[in-house]
Amino acid sequence: MTQQNVLEGLPRPIFTSPRTTSMELHAHLRRLIIDSALPPGAVLKQAELARTFAVSRTPMREAFRMLQEEGLIEADLNQRARVKGLDATELDQLYAARISLESLGCRLSTGFLTADESRLARECLRSMEQAHMAQDMTAWMDSHRRFHGLCMARVTEPLRRTIDSFAERSERYLRLFQLWHHQSFEVRQQEHEQILAAVEGNDPSVAGSLMAKHLSRTALTVMQDVSTEAEAMAIQVSLAMAVGSRARQK
Structure with missing residues (x-):
């Protein structure tokens, strides 16, 4: 070109x-x-x-x-x-880092959201739905970013900066997920609602597991689009640690 x-x-x-x-x-x-x-x-x-x-x-x-x-x-x-071209290995490691860190962030925040933080997170969910209907993906990304941040509200610097950095670097792959799997919005929105409800609850392991599974579904779907031969070993290991199960052996 x-x-x-x-x-x-x-x-x-x-x-x-x-x-x-x-x-x-x-x-x-x-x-x-x-x-x-x-x-x-x-x-x-x-x-x-x-x-x-x-x-x-x-x-x-x-x-x-x-x-x-x-x-x-x-x-x-x-x-x-x-x-840069799309890189399955980069995607694997970026999302593995996000799974580990954002599931930790949800665990640290579970049971500690303020009323204002819960309200703002639900406003983000509504904004995401409105942006989806308007096909305004820039607005959707902004609300999505704020939502994930609110679900990790008790995370402070420097961990917050590290999490934000990995999230920003993975936005390219998230955008491709939206373009290639537009029909999955309702399922993903339900996952967001479940994550918020869990963070508002009192079981950190549930909140952390839901966030880990949510992120892994996005990553594994796009990885198959990018390379059908990719094995996603980093994601599997990170997911196993986050949900307390054993990673698949090669």
Whole structure:
């Protein structure tokens, strides 16, 4: 795919302040990659993107650096980058980390949500349903991110930052799940409701197990889409630890 073809029809970012240009560029490009508007393998050149978006090379270089740190692009010394392909091993390990950490976060928070946190989590569930009906996946992702955070409300820094980092890096695969398995929304919404009810209850093991199983279903489904030969060993081990069962032996 040529650079010209990649750039044709791309939406332009909206900048609010010169001081935040690099952050807004990063967020815009990140969304284009996650939504597959910039597909795997697409070649991105800093100079041409800077001209297209009417910005200087400095904020574009910083945006590329952040995208590379997130594992979304592979960059070279010639200021050219390529959108990374889908990687079953990366998906396996990202979600294994999320399963371990978010199930822990739910366990730590079970029985300790405030009334306001419960109310906000249920508002997120309603917002997710409305966004799904409107086919506004950006709004759905925002509400989904807040919902998961509220189910782990008692998690503090630096663990919170670590969990958020893994969740952000796995958003690309979550978005593909939505695109490829749109019909599964109701089942996933029910799982979210069950997780919240468990966190509002008094059995941490139930809450942790529900979160672990919820995350593993998403990951295993997308992994099969990406590679039918992938074995998901990291996910299996992490899930077994989270729910207290024995991992399948190879």
